Amino acid sequence: MKQFVSIIIALYLCCLSVLAQEYTSTRKKVMNYQRIDEKAIHFGFCVGLNMMDFTITPRVDSLIANVTDLSTGFHIQAVSVARLTDKLELRFLPGVAFGQRDLSFYLKDQPFGKKQQLESSYIELPLMLKYKSVRVNNYRGYLVGGLNPRFDLAKTYREEDDIYMDLKLNDICYELGGGFDFYLPYFKFSIELRGSWGLFNVLNIRSTPHPEYQNAIEKLRSSVYMISFYIE
16 A cells, blocks of 8 residues: 555656646647547546545444455546536546455454455546636646446355455445646546545344454444556
8 A cells, every 4th residue: 555655646646747847838838639628528538547445434343344454446437527617617437446345343352353355346427617727838737536336246245155345336435636738649547536425324233153353333324445547
């Protein structure tokens, strides 16, 4: 996780450095691919990496639940964009996301306990608003936010499966983020950081041979952190 965060910070510092140079530079540059900002509708695609997590509300219980060993997943999205104003656009980003969370249960006086791997394969339908800054030469910063209905296709447990936890199939998340647009001669390339936080409790109470594990948690909300790369 530390390496993942370090890469993200390094990318953003590089972007900020380039933008700072552009703002202070007096040299006029050739404006690349200007027509994309004038199109009423345009399309593209996105690939990226994610890290899935949980926000846990525990019960008063001897068992403690925690997410350990965060894993890097990936996501792929189609991009559909409708221009609203010069600085505002509506974005629909249907796609799929794959990832894993390791949920551990242990006692206060024991450092190790039971662990369950919860894999997720999401169909996602984010609807976002993107607010863009003034374009400076071939660079532009932006903020983005919206809602993301999410459907998990990986939850196919049978009643006889020996599991500790189960998740609901559906969730709705609110998402916030920001990034930078880079205008190249034939397309626009963007780097974006975005967080996603579930609105609902996704803990699925079910019959299990190990009820003490799901009874240790009152609410389980999804959270996902993403770095995305767009070509439009």
